[in-house]
Amino acid sequence: MPREGGSLTPPEGLQHLWLPYCQMQLAPPPLTAVGTEGCRITLADGRELIDGVSSWWTACHGYNHPHILHCMEAQLQAMPHVMFGGLVHEPALTLASRLSKLTGLGRVFFSDSGSVAVEVALKMALQYWRNRGKAGKDRFLCFSNGYHGDTLGAMSVSDPEKSMHKAFRHAVIPQFVVDIPADEYAFSELDALLAGVQKELAGIIIEPLVQCAGGFRFHSPDVLAELRRLASKYEALFIVDEIATGFGRTGSMFAFQEAGIAPDILCLGKALTGGACGMAVTLASEEMFSAFLSGSRDDAFMHGPTFMANPLACAAANASLDLFEQEPRLQQVEAIEAALRDGLGGCESLPGVVDVRVKGAIGVVQLRPEIDSYALRPRFVERGVWVRPFNDVVYLMPPFTISGEDLQALMRAVREVVQ
Ligand SMILES: Cc1ncc(COP(=O)(O)O)c(C=O)c1O
Numbered sequence: 001m002p003r004e005g006g007s008l009t010p011p012e013g014l015q016h017l018w019l020p021y022c023q024m025q026l027a028p029p030p031l032t033a034v035g036t037e038g039c040r041i042t043l044a045d046g047r048e049l050i051d052g053v054s055s056w057w058t059a060c061h062g063y064n065h066p067h068i069l070h071c072m073e074a075q076l077q078a079m080p081h082v083m084f085g086g087l088v089h090e091p092a093l094t095l096a097s098r099l100s101k102l103t104g105l106g107r108v109f110f111s112d113s114g115s116v117a118v119e120v121a122l123k124m125a126l127q128y129w130r131n132r133g134k135a136g137k138d139r140f141l142c143f144s145n146g147y148h149g150d151t152l153g154a155m156s157v158s159d160p161e162k163s164m165h166k167a168f169r170h171a172v173i174p175q176f177v178v179d180i181p182a183d184e185y186a187f188s189e190l191d192a193l194l195a196g197v198q199k200e201l202a203g204i205i206i207e208p209l210v211q212c213a214g215g216f217r218f219h220s221p222d223v224l225a226e227l228r229r230l231a232s233k234y235e236a237l238f239i240v241d242e243i244a245t246g247f248g249r250t251g252s253m254f255a256f257q258e259a260g261i262a263p264d265i266l267c268l269g270k271a272l273t274g275g276a277c278g279m280a281v282t283l284a285s286e287e288m289f290s291a292f293l294s295g296s297r298d299d300a301f302m303h304g305p306t307f308m309a310n311p312l313a314c315a316a317a318n319a320s321l322d323l324f325e326q327e328p329r330l331q332q333v334e335a336i337e338a339a340l341r342d343g344l345g346g347c348e349s350l351p352g353v354v355d356v357r358v359k360g361a362i363g364v365v366q367l368r369p370e371i372d373s374y375a376l377r378p379r380f381v382e383r384g385v386w387v388r389p390f391n392d393v394v395y396l397m398p399p400f401t402i403s404g405e406d407l408q409a410l411m412r413a414v415r416e417v418v419q
Helices: 066-078 090-103 114-131 152-156 166-171 184-200 221-233 255-259 286-290 311-326 329-349 373-382 404-418
Strands: 033-037 040-043 048-051 107-111 139-143 176-178 201-206 237-241 265-268 280-284 353-359 362-367 393-396
Touching (some): 048 404, 066 311, 090 107, 090 265, 090 280, 090 311, 107 286, 114 201, 114 237, 139 184, 152 166, 184 201, 184 221, 221 237, 311 329, 329 404, 362 404, 373 404, 393 404
Parallel strands (some): 139 176, 139 201, 201 237, 237 265
Antiparallel strands (some): 033 040, 107 280, 353 362, 362 393
C-alpha cells in the first residue's frame, strides 16, 4: 500500500505504534517528520511540506519560534518540572495572572490536555451546585455537531450521533443535545426545554462561534449571547470551550469576546503554549470559585493532574502571550481571512462542493457527503502541502505567521485537489 503521499518503506517501529482515529489495517503508513521550522514540516526523505493544519490548530506562531524556544530552554535549566500540590512557581503565577486579565475570569486551574480541561469544567459545574446545596443539577445541555474531547465526560457532551464517539454512545452519561438555535422559533423551543429541565441542569457547554472538529460550522455572536442569556435565566452555568477557537483563531483573541458576554467557566488549550507542548487550563469566575470556600475539606475542588502547571509548558505559554503582545498576530489573522475569502471563494462553483466559508484564520470547503475526503489526503502531500481533510470538509487553519506566498500555495492545492 502506498504511503500517504510517497512510496518509501514503512518506518521501523511502526509495528509497535497505535495511531489515533486510524483504522490501521487500511490506512497507508504515515510519513516520518524529522524537523519543523516556521510554517514547514520536514520529512525523513528530505521533502518539505507547507503546513495548513498548524499541528491540530496549535502552532499559531509557526514552529520553533526563537522567543518560545529561548524561554523554554531557560526554564529547562532552572526547573523542568515540580509538583503543583503545596508548591507553586513563578511561571504559573505569571501565566495565571495574565490569562485572568485577558479573559476577565479570576481563577485558573491547570491541566495537561484539552479533554481534561473539559472534564475539569464539567466537574467544577457539578460540584458547584452540590456546594451551593442544589442537589440534582447534574446534567448538561450541549449541541449537535459539538466536539469537546475524547475522555468520557467530554464525549458525553459531544454530538452523540455524528462525532467520532458513536461507538461509546451506550456508555456515556446521557445529556440534553439540541441543534444550535438559528431563529426565534428554535430559541423559543429551547426556552421551553430549559424551563422543563432547569432542576436537573448544571450547565450549557458550547464551542463559541465555530464548532470545529464537528465540521467547522459557524454561528453568530448574537446566537452565543442569547444562549448566555438563557443559561442565566435557567440557573445553568455557561461553559465556553475555546480550546480550538482561543488565541486569535476566529479573529479576536477569544471568540466569546465577539459576543460581549462573560462565561462562568472557560476552557483553553491547543494554542495556549503556541503549540510547543501540551497544556490546558480551565478558568472560572470568582463567584464560581467562592462556592468551593468553606470550613470543610469536602467542599474543595476534587481534581489534580500530576503534571498540572508544568513549568516548561507555562514558560512556553508566557512566551506565546509575549508574542501576541509584541507581534501583529490579530492583524495577520485579518489578512489571512481576506486572503482565504478571495482564494477559496472560487471553489464554490466546483461540482463536488456544497459550501465555502471563512472565519478568521479558518477556511472551509465543504464537499458533497458521498465524496471520500480521506482519499484526497495523499494528493495534498504530492503538492507539497500538509492538509488533512476529514468527513465532508477540506479545511485550512494555517499558522498566523504564514507568508502570503505559502498561503497561496495552500489554497492553490485545495482548488486543484477539490477540482
Ligand atoms: C473544542 C475542543 N475541545 C476539546 C478538545 C480536546 O483537546 P485535546 O485533544 O487536547 O484533549 C478539542 C480538540 O480538538 C477541541 O477542538
